[in-house]
Amino acid sequence: METTVPETKLIRTAVIEDQPKIREGLATLLETTPGFACTGSYRSMEEALAKISFHLPDVVLSDIGLPGMSGIEGIKILKQHHPDLTILMLSVYDDDERIFDAICAGACGYLLKRTSPAKLLENIKDAVDGGSPMSPEVASRVLKLFREIRPPEQVDYDLTPHELRLLKLLVDGHNYNTAAKEIKNSVNTVKFYIKRIYEKLQVHSKSAAVAKAIRERIV
Amino acid sequence: METTVPETKLIRTAVIEDQPKIREGLATLLETTPGFACTGSYRSMEEALAKISFHLPDVVLSDIGLPGMSGIEGIKILKQHHPDLTILMLSVYDDDERIFDAICAGACGYLLKRTSPAKLLENIKDAVDGGSPMSPEVASRVLKLFREIRPPEQVDYDLTPHELRLLKLLVDGHNYNTAAKEIKNSVNTVKFYIKRIYEKLQVHSKSAAVAKAIRERIV
């Protein structure tokens, strides 16, 4: 809800892409579209890292499959040097692994190369406005991964607060003795409680209990 | 790259929203736009759950802040009854908690109410095409959460493949004996290897090793 005065701010974009046709196409697109500018186009991450500081852009558009250093490795370094840089990945790959890595490396968006020029420009604008543009397929995968991460429905096995606390101590590497000191009980009490924890969790050893506790996020 | 013959398929959409103005606005928008249809508009999740099966839509557009059952609770149930239903959340809230819950409950997209009608229609289309439309702010939050989830950078402690396999067995609840059978070695060999694993992981017990392995995603 800001006053949208005729936007004078140019979106300065750099391109990192090894295929000459695509690289030049993007550069031309950015140069000829009002409101956009291309501050540099680089054939490799190494080249970009060496030269980009002299014409720092607002947005970097980077391929992943580059000769030499990969785009993902590269943007990690780019982000270290210029933390505020907005980075969009532009890739033909839409596999979970690469999407995940790119995002964790600092990319704020992930577009597939088949994205139309109009969409691309719109997405670049979104990105500088703080959005995180993703191609539909990419967004789906991100959500899918997202769901996989926390599927378990917090089954709590009816553990009492006491038992829970003790379980946490076990998870943190305590043995019966140190855990006993921690909760100010005798070792025998601890042993007694742990028996019940094992029953409730249906396990028969400390390590199995710990594994279950961590995996099912009981801790 | 498919032949885009004049699309005859209507996108049938249902609306769940308690505010009359918004609900009716959405219904009208869907009815009057070529290619779209509104199969029903409901004031509450309870109403939707009761009636939606008679006119099953392709897409459900649901508010979160509803009277009675919340939109998030509701779509969980909706998804159980109709797993293939495409569900888009339409909400004023953009907090992490609700976004997370909505996605995990089965929403395939999350839009803010300030989304323009044109964008909204486009996003609905994206959704039926298998995409996962999100408002820019929402997408940013999703990526932020995403990064928080896997911060630890895969330190692998120089475990050999052998040691790694053994560690996995421990994590899966094996004791020395069963693990030994599993890798066809004597118990003593297993003990020997485990000693080295403990050294490399800097731990002194099975449960601590298991905890570390799971937490640092060595498994």
Place this chain on the structure above:
DNA sequence: GTCCACTTTACCCGAACGGGTGATGTGCAG
């Protein structure tokens, strides 16, 4: 008071674990 549920502690015993040391093999470089 009595009864009952719950917490806390105790003891026992066999099995599993942890750590140390040393002895075989097996294959490869010299």
Place this chain on the structure above:
DNA sequence: CTGCACATCACCCGTTCGGGTAAAGTGGAC
């Protein structure tokens, strides 16, 4: 052949665990 690295296994010993049983102490309900 010798030497060396490495994998495999054995034995020992003290500690910790896992599981079973039993019994005080505590507090509230009746």
